Amino acid sequence: MKKTTLLAAPALALGAAALTLSPAAAADTWSFQAQLAPVNNSTAAGTAMVQVTGDQATVTVEVSDTPAVLQGIPYAHAQHIHIGGQGVCAPPTADANGDGVVDSMEGTPYAGPIAVSLTTAGDTTPTSGAAADRYPTGEAYTYERTMTVDAATLQALQAGNAVINIHGADPAALSAAAQGAVNPMNPALPLATDVPIACGQVVAAQMTVPEGPADTGVQAAATSAGANGITGAAALGTLAVGAAVLGAFRRSTRTR
Numbered sequence: 349m350k351k352t353t354l355l356a357a358p359a360l361a362l363g364a365a366a367l368t369l370s371p372a373a374a375a376d377t378w379s380f381q382a383q384l385a386p387v388n389n390s391t392a393a394g395t396a397m398v399q400v401t402g403d404q405a406t407v408t409v410e411v412s413d414t415p416a417v418l419q420g421i422p423y424a425h426a427q428h429i430h431i432g433g434q435g436v437c438a439p440p441t442a443d444a445n446g447d448g449v450v451d452s453m454e455g456t457p458y459a460g461p462i463a464v465s466l467t468t469a470g471d472t473t474p475t476s477g478a479a480a481d482r483y484p485t486g487e488a489y490t491y492e493r494t495m496t497v498d499a500a501t502l503q504a505l506q507a508g509n510a511v512i513n514i515h516g517a518d519p520a521a522l523s524a525a526a527q528g529a530v531n532p533m534n535p536a537l538p539l540a541t542d543v544p545i546a547c548g549q550v551v552a553a554q555m556t557v558p559e560g561p562a563d564t565g566v567q568a569a570a571t572s573a574g575a576n577g578i579t580g581a582a583a584l585g586t587l588a589v590g591a592a593v594l595g596a597f598r599r600s601t602r603t604r
Contacts, residue, residue, distance in 0.1 A: 377401045380505050382512045382548035384411060387437060388449045389521065390545035396512045398429075398505060398550060405497045407466055411546060412488040415518040418541070422485035425516040426465070426478060426541065429550070431504035433460030437511060437547035448523040449543050452515065453532050459511040459547070463501045466491065466512075478534035480541065510550040517543035 380398040394411035407429075415423050438455030445454070465476040467483060472495045476482065484491050497505075504510040519527050519540040529539035 378502075378506065379553035380510075380550045381553045382550045384409075384512065384514060384546040384548040385437070386413075387544050387547045388517060390517060392514060392545040394514070394546060396548065396550070397553070400497065400502060400505065403496050403498070403502070404494055405464075405501075406492065406494045407464075409466065409484075409491040409512070409514070410489075411484075411491075411514055414487055414489070414514070414545065415516060416485070416487035418516070418519070418538075423516055424480045424483040424485050424541075425489075425514055425545075426480070426483050427491070427512065427514045428462045428466060428474075428477060429464040429501065430456075430459040430461060430511045430513060431463040431501055431509060433509075433511070434458050435460070435504075435507075435509035435511060436549060437513075438544070445525075447525040447529065449517065449526050449539075451529075451532070451539060452513070452542050452544065455513070455544060459513060460504075460509070463504070463510070464495065464497060466493065468493065472496075478531055478537065478541070480534070480537060505550055506552075508549065508551050512548055512550060513544040514546040515544050516541055517545050 378400045380400075382396040382398075384392075384394040384396060386393050391413040392411060393413060394409065396410075397408045399406045409427060411425070414425050417423055433456060436458050438450045438458040440450065442450045442454045442458060462474040462477045465472050465474060465479070467476050467479060468491070469482055470476065471479075501510070517540045519538055522540060522543070526539055526543070531537040531539055531542040533542065
């Protein structure tokens, strides 16, 4: 009877520990994506990925066909995560003043106000919404940065109520009225810098099971699946050990 007791205690404790610890690995990780489609008669388009662990978000943006130069200097393209609106990109009918474009102010009821400024360095709050010296430049670019997000932003991402906007239109493609206007967030800049050129709703990332080894993909889902697999294995292992211990106990009681 002593041997059975000594065997059962550590075995059951080990199984319980595995069941307790395994799910934690993926409990607070989420992955989101957005297809950035052209808006305001632009040709800019791309994709965005947002992977959140705790309050840390790694944002990756890939965009092409963005205007490369503004007034003879590299054109900085402001990019933001918007929340608190309808969670959709503003339609052409949102052009309230009839200047031919939907600027960020006109689009706010749809996309919502800025929650996160996707700057290349420094502050990421709405205060940096028009910080022209801290946004990506070029006719195509890849952006990646990890930053802290608040609870409201995470909740909006989870609810499908977040939108990513890429700004910075070609002034020559705007109407005369729009060309003569200024950026409402930074009057030192023309309105073109405020005009969204690509937009997409942020939704939960759609995962596919690859055929064979894969060298790309969102790691959060793989981590989650791995954790679930470990949990299942731990549960089966615990049941198997428990069965073995129970069998040993029964044999012990029959031979006494």
